[in-house]
Amino acid sequence: MIALRLWWLLLRRQSEQRLVIMLAVIAFAVSTGALLTVLGGLGAFTARNAGTTGGLYVLLAQIATVILVIPVVTLGGSAARLAISRRDDRLAALRLAGATSGQIGIIAITDAGAQALAGAIVGIGLYLAALPGVAMINFQGRPFRWSELLVSPGLLAVTVAGVVLLATASAVLTLARIAISPLGVARRTSPKSVSAIRVAIAIVVLVAWVPVTKLLGSSAGLIAGMIVFGLCFAVLNLIGPFVLGLIGRLSVNRANSVPKLLAARRLTDDPRATWRPVAGVTLATFITGVLSIGPAIAAQTSPGDPDEAHLPADMMTGSLLTLVIAALLAAVSVGVNQAARVYDLRDQYRMLHLVGTDASVIKQARMRETGLPLVASIAIAALVSLIIVAPFGVMLIGAAPGGIAMFAGGIVICLAMVLGAVALSQPLVDRVLASGSIPAAE
Amino acid sequence: MCVGAVRPKLDLMILSARNLVMTYGIADTASHALAGGDLDIDAGSLAVMGPSGSGKSTLLHCLAGIQRPTAGSVVLRGTDLTSMSDRERTALRRTDFGFVFQSGQLVAELPAVENAALPLMLDGTGRKAAIRRAAGYLALVGLAGLEGRRPGELSGGQAQRVAIARALVTEPSVVFADEPTGALDQSTGEEILHVLVRATSQAGAALVVVTHDPAIARHCARTVVMRDGRIVAEYHARPPVPEPVEGPGPFEGPFLQRTA
Numbered sequence: 001m002i003a004l005r006l007w008w009l010l011l012r013r014q015s016e017q018r019l020v021i022m023l024a025v026i027a028f029a030v031s032t033g034a035l036l037t038v039l040g041g042l043g044a045f046t047a048r049n050a051g052t053t054g055g056l057y058v059l060l061a062q063i064a065t066v067i068l069v070i071p072v073v074t075l076g077g078s079a080a081r082l083a084i085s086r087r088d089d090r091l092a093a094l095r096l097a098g099a100t101s102g103q104i105g106i107i108a109i110t111d112a113g114a115q116a117l118a119g120a121i122v123g124i125g126l127y128l129a130a131l132p133g134v135a136m137i138n139f140q141g142r143p144f145r146w147s148e149l150l151v152s153p154g155l156l157a158v159t160v161a162g163v164v165l166l167a168t169a170s171a172v173l174t175l176a177r178i179a180i181s182p183l184g185v186a187r188r189t190s191p192k193s194v195s196a197i198r199v200a201i202a203i204v205v206l207v208a209w210v211p212v213t214k215l216l217g218s219s220a221g222l223i224a225g226m227i228v229f230g231l232c233f234a235v236l237n238l239i240g241p242f243v244l245g246l247i248g249r250l251s252v253n254r255a256n257s258v259p260k261l262l263a264a265r266r267l268t269d270d271p272r273a274t275w276r277p278v279a280g281v282t283l284a285t286f287i288t289g290v291l292s293i294g295p296a297i298a299a300q301t302s303p304g305d306p307d308e309a310h311l312p313a314d315m316m317t318g319s320l321l322t323l324v325i326a327a328l329l330a331a332v333s334v335g336v337n338q339a340a341r342v343y344d345l346r347d348q349y350r351m352l353h354l355v356g357t358d359a360s361v362i363k364q365a366r367m368r369e370t371g372l373p374l375v376a377s378i379a380i381a382a383l384v385s386l387i388i389v390a391p392f393g394v395m396l397i398g399a400a401p402g403g404i405a406m407f408a409g410g411i412v413i414c415l416a417m418v419l420g421a422v423a424l425s426q427p428l429v430d431r432v433l434a435s436g437s438i439p440a441a442e
Numbered sequence: 443m444c445v446g447a448v449r450p451k452l453d454l455m456i457l458s459a460r461n462l463v464m465t466y467g468i469a470d471t472a473s474h475a476l477a478g479g480d481l482d483i484d485a486g487s488l489a490v491m492g493p494s495g496s497g498k499s500t501l502l503h504c505l506a507g508i509q510r511p512t513a514g515s516v517v518l519r520g521t522d523l524t525s526m527s528d529r530e531r532t533a534l535r536r537t538d539f540g541f542v543f544q545s546g547q548l549v550a551e552l553p554a555v556e557n558a559a560l561p562l563m564l565d566g567t568g569r570k571a572a573i574r575r576a577a578g579y580l581a582l583v584g585l586a587g588l589e590g591r592r593p594g595e596l597s598g599g600q601a602q603r604v605a606i607a608r609a610l611v612t613e614p615s616v617v618f619a620d621e622p623t624g625a626l627d628q629s630t631g632e633e634i635l636h637v638l639v640r641a642t643s644q645a646g647a648a649l650v651v652v653t654h655d656p657a658i659a660r661h662c663a664r665t666v667v668m669r670d671g672r673i674v675a676e677y678h679a680r681p682p683v684p685e686p687v688e689g690p691g692p693f694e695g696p697f698l699q700r701t702a
Binding site: 255256257258261262265266268269270347348351352353354355356357358359361 | 508533534535537539541543547549556560563564568592
């Protein structure tokens, strides 16, 4: 109870934390909004096609849901990490004032939960605001009715509860990894290595994918297929940091300028932290790669059934819709992560500037430490998506012009989004540099 | 490289500040962090003392070209820092000044030797040459053998030694230290101050230390005391030019002689 009262006290006195809190709430809101929209769409297809032969629509809607749930959960997770890790200094000060680590834990977790709840409520608003737009999209030859897209109150409550639960669980996990002592936050002393076992697991999952696709005809096989497909997303997050660590080790020795050296050392020092800002676009690239066979499949589908007359056009619409949502989630993830990174490194930037580092050097270092992981992540995502597509025929991407356009366009948009976010967050860095005081003298 | 060799100083006066005023806020609410004062920095060590809020950090920021004073001049070898652009002052800090702060000044991802080599690399020295020179300075501050350690693997005192090596690596004219022992225990603090004073003088740089600790000021050749943005007293532990003194006053020990 004391902890909760302290939390309330802190909540009303955190003006300087406003930016960070806002970012976390935005991330929670967008993930909730996207999730509700997707669930609404799934519900609409299920209701529309109940008892008809349009089962394929339901299946495709389910696939789209699986595809989008992973980036939603990822974004929610990084929002929770943001919510909790920004509070380090204040929590350490509370410890100094005599709060127990249990009380600190409750404060931090309540914080993440409250921000998730606020975000989820805003997210419901986003979902409702997007409804008219989504309803205008034609599927099966007619637009949606609003009532079709509305999720039931029960599902709404479950979604909000799920977002809050996810945030709280992430907060607990984050807290377990740091020790907040009265003298500050002790995090680590040596580089965090990323084990090669990750690669082995990734290979096993990707190899398993091929036989599983042969079973997709049966309902059990379909479930297995969905699970393995979901695991392929996880595989991206497994091999990504490993590859980044590898690139870092290779580039450290060749780095002969400060931006190159800083970027390479950051990669080797904590590959997971450098992976995080690009994880969102990796998922988006992967989704683009997988969906880019959509146009060809759509073109090949010959509608024999009157129910499926609109199928080719609808598959295109569905693929594009999924892509747009994935891109939106990636954009928010990138923006939030870049801002959080500036916040994390602000003392270092300030110190580097004080000892005579030009703002342009810091800018180059930022571009480079994001650019390297970005190119690597897009390459990995493209490769894994090609493996996913392989059992159906990689040639399908090239079979319809739309497929190639989608694949290439997706990659270009992802690159532009991340580098744009780095550039857009530069004013934050400039503000840090302009504040110009010596860290210890504050 | 000539670590340890004293560079010849043609002119004893390195940095001279005149009439420094630093005002925050406007009109009625204005507060004077610096209320006008002159200070000359010569080769040797200078301690700037005073209670918190007395303006000693602001003075250091102005002397080091970190902040531009509201009025007054800071002249380094004939050039006024206050008329330089931000970019020029940044370059000046990189080449002519060295900095040691209280804590948190090393880049966590870089090993000790690369942290020390950073200013050289920023100024265009190749990585190999920069690292070789930085290793020499790490040895000078007693860290030979620990070049590959990361800041997280160093003790507080060792981290300060790396910072001292980094401050000296460009062979600056002045090293500025803001409460360099503030985050250390008493005996480590003493030790680090010894290293700082010795290494800067061996490298031929002047030293300006901001501190509120009289014990630390005792290590310096000269001490100025600040109060309310003004320099209110100046002591010489060892006067640079011997001059006749009439013996210590009633409250002054034999070591500190009041000159202003």
